[in-house]
Amino acid sequence: MPHPLRLLPWTTPEGKPCYLSPDRGRGLLSRLPDDIEEAQISSGEHVLAGARAVLADHRAGERAVRFALTRATESLEDVLRVAVSRGARIEVGEQRPRHDTLIE
Template sequence: MDESPLRLLPWNSPEGRPCYLSTDNPGSMLSGLADEVEAELVSCGEAVLSGAEAVLADAAAGEVAVRFALRRTTESLRDALRVAHCREGRAPGKP
């Protein structure tokens, strides 16, 4: 019996550990939910990037605004890297 590879999901367990999905159906309900979460994380990252660029372009932006923008950008980068790792395991041609 050929086992399907585990899919890294874009969320952690309540204990902070990675969650994986074992299925041979990429169209399953849980796979679809994971796809939606990944897309939402990317979309949120795009919005945060736009806001951070606006803060950086504003010469009058104070330290609080810059720190807030950096904090949100760091969170979004972490999410984007998680999505990249999730998708890496599903890349065509991977063994």
Template sequence: MSERSAGPARLLPWTSPSGSPCYLVGDGTGFVSRLADDIERVQLGMADDVLDYAEGMLADRTTSAREVRFLARGLADALRDVRRIADSREKRSTPG
């Protein structure tokens, strides 16, 4: 029987109900790892969509302040997700 080696703890793309970060320890092949990969793909796609929407909205001089605040919230949420993904990937690729 072969023993799976656990890599560094993976920062997951979601938080606990209290807002604390969630981590997974494993070899990266299990169900939760695959689910995290899928969620990261969705989050990155949504960030692209929000960025595309922002570029169009900001080019429109008739955009209201309320619309810009709503856009800023979406951009902040997307940036938080992308930063979490980058942090997770960096920690898994850094030796030691």
């Protein structure tokens, strides 16, 4: 059974999705997107903590709130792409992703 194309955690300069025809093993081209997904999720956790801190600070100005919201939007876009990619892989029977972070 052929492996479906994998949605990668980045886009082209024009904003179009990128795909990889995965190999059966754990080659470099398969590990690179895994590593980038892990970094995007980790970054999203840090951005979330920063956004919460800005929102909790009643003295935070418009500039700080806009910055936090901009970063949160970017992180959400990245994490949603990871979720879509991983969901598609789970549907075809791949192993569960390595990262099981729960956001409290």
